[in-house]
Amino acid sequence: MRTFHIGQTVIPYEIDWVADRETLDLSLDHSLELTVRAPMTMTIDEVEDVLESRREWLLEKLYHLKEQSEPPYPREYLSGEKLPYRGRQYRLDVIEADVPEPQLSFDGNEFTLRTHRFDAPSDHVSIRRKRQAIVDWYLQRADADLPERSERYEAKLGLSSVPIEVGELEGSWGEYLDGTIRLNWRLILAPVRIQDYVIVHELAHNVHDDHSDAFWNTVGTLTPDYKDRREWLRVNGNSLVV
Structure with missing residues (x-):
């Protein structure tokens, strides 16, 4: 993870090198981490030159992100959903396992939620059980x-x-x-x-x-x-x- 400085403001960013790409694209998510999609032929110095030229855009995105009046839609804790952790979003993989209660684990790249076969995805009780397992994991980490x-x-x-x-x-x-x-x-x-x-x-x-x-x-x-x-x-x- 690299960082770009605008005064005292520090913007973490990572570069996604794309082989067939000809132009550079910037996206800034709600974690305030910047993703740079750049051609393979571009150097780090050239990337930072572009960031320097987009200072006003970056500041506008930082300080004028649309405020959320409501939290995100409730999750169902299905494979493909994403869970936040330390400012980033990670994919959730839900698998059936021989466990009495749902169990969450994290390998640094992806969350895995092991559930009993009776924890049907659409069942409200199962959703609460899965959520509790996830909350318990976060509590332990915190x-x-x-x-x-x-x-x-x-x-x-x-x-x-x-x-x-x-x-x-x-x-x-x-x-x-x-x-x-x-x-x-x-x-x-x-x-x-x-x-x-x-x-x-x-x-x-x-x-x-x-x-x-x-x-x-x-x-x-x-x-x-x-x-x-x-x-x-x-x-x-x-x-x-x-």
């Missing part, structure tokens, strides 16, 4: 990954071993209470830079009680583009569902 990301920033604030609790938070991505940080498990669906923003935001409350200028200066010290990250969460937060 419980393992988010505290580890917090450790990257604690020392910079003179903190150590800040307690992190991961779970269901109603109407909040994170909160700080009595020395403990609580994080919404759905953050694991977001790009890691968004996870980091929420973590830094809550860690800063160890130092500053309210959202004063000093508080935001602390947040900005660790995440200089925090306004961009905060805006991404405001615009795309409703899409972080399974």
Whole structure:
């Protein structure tokens, strides 16, 4: 994964080299990751020259993404659907297996959901069972990954071993209470830079009680583009569902 910088704004991007392609095409999804489809004959420098020439277009796409008033349509958890994880979308493959309960696994490229043969795709109970298995997997990943990301920033604030609790938070991505940080498990669906923003935001409350200028200066010290990250969460937060 490469990155392109516009001021302090960092845009992750990957290049899809296409043998028969003659022109370069750009697409930016809701994870704010850029996909570049380029001819095989193009060099990296030439790709970045095009990105430089499209700065205004990229900024417009970044800051004027259509806000989602409603979350995505409910999933049925069928093969071919995609599940979000750390800001990217991965294909879901559903297979029949000798399991009492649905079980989700991830190999780095694709999710696999193993289900009992009685978990019919159109059955509402089966859909709930499949969703619960998926949520349980995300909860486990969030419980393992988010505290580890917090450790990257604690020392910079003179903190150590800040307690992190991961779970269901109603109407909040994170909160700080009595020395403990609580994080919404759905953050694991977001790009890691968004996870980091929420973590830094809550860690800063160890130092500053309210959202004063000093508080935001602390947040900005660790995440200089925090306004961009905060805006991404405001615009795309409703899409972080399974």
